[in-house]
Amino acid sequence: MRLIKIIGEWLDARLQVGATITETAEHRIPRQTASWFYVFGSAAFVVFMLQIVTGILLAFIYVPSAGEAWNSLQTLNHQVSLGWFIRALHGWGSDFMVAIVLIHMVQVFLFGAYKYPRELTWIVGIFLLIVTLGMAFTGQVLRFDQDAYWGLGIGASIASRVPVMGPSIVNLMLGGPIIAGATLSRFFALHVFIVPGLLIALVSVHLLMVIKLGINEWPMPGRLVRKATYIKEYHELVKKDGIRFFPDGMGKDLLFDGFILLSIAACAIYFGPFGPSGPPNPTIIQTVPRPDFFFLWLYAVLSFLPPSMETPALLIGPVVAIIWLLVMPFVFGEGEKSWRRRPVAVLTILLVAVALATFTRLALHTPWSPIMDAWSGIPIPSDFLHNRTALERQGALVFQVKQCHNCHSLDDQGGKRGPALDAVAVRLTQDQLIRQVIQGGGNMPAYGKNLSPAETTALVAFLESLHPAGQAPARDAARAIALAPDAAAPASGHP
Amino acid sequence: MTLPTDLGRRDLFMKIGIFLNGIVGVVLAVPVVRYLLSPVAHERKGSYDSWVSLGDLGQFPSGQTRLATYRNPTVSPTDGDTADIACWVRNVDGQNFQVFAINCAHLGCPVRWFPQSSLFMCPCHGGVYYQDGARASGPPERGLFEYHYKVENGNLLIKSGEMPTPGQASNIVREIRPCV
Numbered sequence: 320m321r322l323i324k325i326i327g328e329w330l331d332a333r334l335q336v337g338a339t340i341t342e343t344a345e346h347r348i349p350r351q352t353a354s355w356f357y358v359f360g361s362a363a364f365v366v367f368m369l370q371i372v373t374g375i376l377l378a379f380i381y382v383p384s385a386g387e388a389w390n391s392l393q394t395l396n397h398q399v400s401l402g403w404f405i406r407a408l409h410g411w412g413s414d415f416m417v418a419i420v421l422i423h424m425v426q427v428f429l430f431g432a433y434k435y436p437r438e439l440t441w442i443v444g445i446f447l448l449i450v451t452l453g454m455a456f457t458g459q460v461l462r463f464d465q466d467a468y469w470g471l472g473i474g475a476s477i478a479s480r481v482p483v484m485g486p487s488i489v490n491l492m493l494g495g496p497i498i499a500g501a502t503l504s505r506f507f508a509l510h511v512f513i514v515p516g517l518l519i520a521l522v523s524v525h526l527l528m529v530i531k532l533g534i535n536e537w538p539m540p541g542r543l544v545r546k547a548t549y550i551k552e553y554h555e556l557v558k559k560d561g562i563r564f565f566p567d568g569m570g571k572d573l574l575f576d577g578f579i580l581l582s583i584a585a586c587a588i589y590f591g592p593f594g595p596s597g598p599p600n601p602t603i604i605q606t607v608p609r610p611d612f613f614f615l616w617l618y619a620v621l622s623f624l625p626p627s628m629e630t631p632a633l634l635i636g637p638v639v640a641i642i643w644l645l646v647m648p649f650v651f652g653e654g655e656k657s658w659r660r661r662p663v664a665v666l667t668i669l670l671v672a673v674a675l676a677t678f679t680r681l682a683l684h685t686p687w688s689p690i691m692d693a694w695s696g697i698p699i700p701s702d703f704l705h706n707r708t709a710l711e712r713q714g715a716l717v718f719q720v721k722q723c724h725n726c727h728s729l730d731d732q733g734g735k736r737g738p739a740l741d742a743v744a745v746r747l748t749q750d751q752l753i754r755q756v757i758q759g760g761g762n763m764p765a766y767g768k769n770l771s772p773a774e775t776t777a778l779v780a781f782l783e784s785l786h787p788a789g790q791a792p793a794r795d796a797a798r799a800i801a802l803a804p805d806a807a808a809p810a811s812g813h814p
Numbered sequence: 815m816t817l818p819t820d821l822g823r824r825d826l827f828m829k830i831g832i833f834l835n836g837i838v839g840v841v842l843a844v845p846v847v848r849y850l851l852s853p854v855a856h857e858r859k860g861s862y863d864s865w866v867s868l869g870d871l872g873q874f875p876s877g878q879t880r881l882a883t884y885r886n887p888t889v890s891p892t893d894g895d896t897a898d899i900a901c902w903v904r905n906v907d908g909q910n911f912q913v914f915a916i917n918c919a920h921l922g923c924p925v926r927w928f929p930q931s932s933l934f935m936c937p938c939h940g941g942v943y944y945q946d947g948a949r950a951s952g953p954p955e956r957g958l959f960e961y962h963y964k965v966e967n968g969n970l971l972i973k974s975g976e977m978p979t980p981g982q983a984s985n986i987v988r989e990i991r992p993c994v
Contacts, residue, residue, distance in 0.1 A: 386894025468896065472922030472977065473938070479981030486982040490853040496862035496976035497899070500892035501853070600895040602883045604916060604924040607937040621921065622939040626955040630980075687940040691926060721931040726940075736940050764942050764950030769932045 343530060347561035351537035353568035356430070358575035359423035360529075364522065365576040366416045369583065370454075371515070373409040381461075383507035385500040388463040389598045396592060407587030413458055415583050417613040420451050425668055431656030432535035434544045438648035440528045445644050447521050450514055452613070457510035459611045463503055464595035469608035471498050473621075480630045498601075533557065538656035545653055607688065615682035616675050622687040686735035689725040693733045700730040707784055714781025717774045721766065729785075737763060744785045744792035751793075752779045862888050862975040868903060868913070871968050876908040879927050879945065887975045901961065902927055902934070903970065904945065911970065914947050915959040915978045922979060925958070934958065955980070 331337040380399055382391040395402035424444065427433060433441035456474070460467050471493070478492055479485040494501030536556055562568050593611070597603060610618055624632055658665055690697070699715050707715070718724060726736035747755065756778060759765035770778065786792050848855070856862070868882040879902055886897040902914040902925070914934075916924045923938035933950065934943040941952035948957045959978035964971050976982065 384892045384894070385896045386892055469923050469938075472917060475977065476917075476920070476922040476979045476981075479979035481981065486857070486979070487854045489977075489979055489982060490857050491851070493853070493977070495853050495890075496857070496888050497886050497897065498977065499886070499896045500890050500894070504892075598895060600898060601916070601924070602881075602895075602898050602900045604881070604900055604926060606924065608923055618938075622953060624953070626920075626953050629953065629955070688937050689935050689940060689942075691935065691937060694928075694930075722928050722933070722935075725928075725935065759951070762940070762951040764933055764944065766931065768944075769930075 344565035345563045346530065347557050348534050348564050348568050349536045349556050350560045350562050350568075352534045353562065353571060354537070355571055355575070356426055357534065358572050359419055359426055361569075361572040362576050362579050363416065363419045363423055364526075366412055366419060366579065366583070367518070367522070369580065370409060370412050370416065373405050373412060374511070376405050377409055378511065383461070383503055385463065385503045385599070388461070388503060389595055392462065392464075392595045403592050404587055406592035407590070408583060410593040411583050411586040411590070413455055414612050415579065415586075416451060417455055419579070420448060424448060425672075427535070429658040429661075429664060429668065430535055430538050431544070431658075431661070433648040433651075434654070434656060435546050435549055435648075435652045436532055437528070437535065438652060440525060440532065441648050442645055443521055443525045443528070445641065447518070447525060449641070450517050450521065454510060454514050454518070455611065455613050457506045457514065459614075460506045461503070461510055462593065462595050463599050465597040465599055465603065465606045466594070466608050466610070468498055468599035468601065469606065470610055471502060473608070477633055481634060535656075538658070540655070540657040540659045542656070543654055544656055605691075607685075607691075609682075609685075612679070616678035618685075619678035619682040622685075688734075689722075689736050690734040691725060693724040694719050694722040697724060697732050699724070700732065703729055703785065708780070710777055711781045711784050714777035714779065717770070717778040718781060721769065721774075721778075723778075726763075740782065740785055742786055742790075744783050745787070745790055746793060747782075748793045748795045748798075749779060749783055750795060750798075752782050756782075857976075863973050864975055865964070865971045866974055868901070868970045868972060871965065871970055874903045874905045874911070874970065876905050879904040879929065881927070882913075882970075884972075884974070899974070900924070901972070901974075902958075904947075906946075911963050911965075912947060913961045913963050913970075913972050915961065917959060917978055918954060919943075919949070919956045919958055919980060920952070920954040922977075 327337075377395065380391055380395050380402065382388055392406070395406055397403075427441070427444070460471055475489045475492055475498070478488045481488055490496070492502075493499075494505045533553055536553060597606060609615075621629065621633075655661055699719065704712060704715055724733040726734040728735060728739045729741060731739070743752070753775065755763065756770065756775060757765065757767035783792055864887045866884045866887055868884055873882070874880050881900055882903045883898055883900045886893075886899050889897045900916045902916065904912040904914070906912060914925075918925050918936040918938065918941050920936065920939055920941045923936050925934040925936045925941070925943065927934055932945040934945075934947075936942070936952070936954075939953045941954040942950040943954070943958050944950050946957075947960060949955075961972040961974050963973075
């Protein structure tokens, strides 16, 4: 022990940081901030450390070459001892990271911590969020499988829509004309050098300000923030009711951080690493590309936006949102901090949370995608063929062969792109069915050119039979009259 | 050995030092910026596109749409499989062809051809196109991208090299208006 003390003193005489470190570690925080609500910032930091360590370990084996990346991931998964585990830690770490960063942001927002004097901390935090999402995107590209390849194409297509500069931005992003070796190399440089450098710099500034300005005190309804008096009030609070961060106030942080690391490890062990899915060969077109978990909401939004609205929404929406987030501390820099007195804040968070959750849930099973092999792989349930005439059964065959099943479901099997057809005969009359099949409409293409009259007749006969047992199919009320022979014409005054 | 002369010399060194480093900075910045912007400059100077052969005409029977693959003309040694590009070749009537890019005109996912219903379907967001490439339904705002083509010595060639995107219209033959 005495030797350690001697070495410690020898080092400190030269480094002279001992006093600073002790003072920082033992700085006083308001007692109430040693709370479970305040643990998410340190959790994000700890997950960042995990990502750096696992990332460096992965870089020992991973080859950032378009031709070899996929193979090197196979090596990691199957040949290197516990390579799959390190990959899994890194992948699950990234999902947890985005989630924790978002929860931290929501907590900071609801506790009014962006108000005076912590506006710059908030602004740096917004940039940290953007940069973290940048790490998420570049990271999933590095997996360089089919999802990554086509995901890059989607990113390039979005970037190309920027007016005037779009095509140049695409060339810069891809490092050339197509998604190839140059693309992976620059995404590697981004993910390993440029963006982590930015992250380290921004996190340092963020933490520096948290320590210098003090952690946000527990918001009390009725205790307003006023620029003239806040700093003095804060110091008095810390003096009156403060505890040392180390060793008294960081217990919950330690516990939660350990718990998060354990959770990531548990997910890594139980669920294993993410892919890679198929090799990034562009000629393999039997593929259904999907982004990683944190971008699933965007996947859903891009499917549901009306086509003409898409470019403005994509290019203007995020810019407006980010500018608003950056400007917010100056608009609402004073006043109530507690969420109990800020209903608009709470409602906004609820709205955003519900929207994100809904879109993510939708993107998990993609109802808008045709099921490409339904026409050949999912038979028509036998209930719909039972007691049918030969013509109707022929129609069922047409239904399969013309890929109707890809977009329409029967008995909940088949595509969900179009409406389920189990009871279509109750909704559409025979004429309407014929028109819909031939001319299309809404999101349905016209099949008129690809169906012979015989096929149309058979198909519509089958569709006409799709109604619940006790219910008659829809009928056009005037049809009987329109089709009746002329003998039924009224007696008076018709030539 | 008066004080002002000493300071005057140090002051001069400082000024020259800053000036010199400024020049060095600019001189170094130019190649660095050119390096960073080289993918864009290459595109501006001479397009990435050139004529590529898709093979013998016999592979593309009349009235059918077939998948063809080619090696991208701009290729680097580390590209591996990513430089193999696919496209859909439609032989309209034996004389005229249409060669569609594999990329959906919405966000670039690979479209699949179904000969039974004569439709191209995209798996990502549900875009659908008719056999002539016109938009049928879904999020795409336009029809499929088409390559310029020519027939030489019984081979079908297309002018390609750059991945088509909604903002990059350089390699389309004609804008296909959606059916309304």
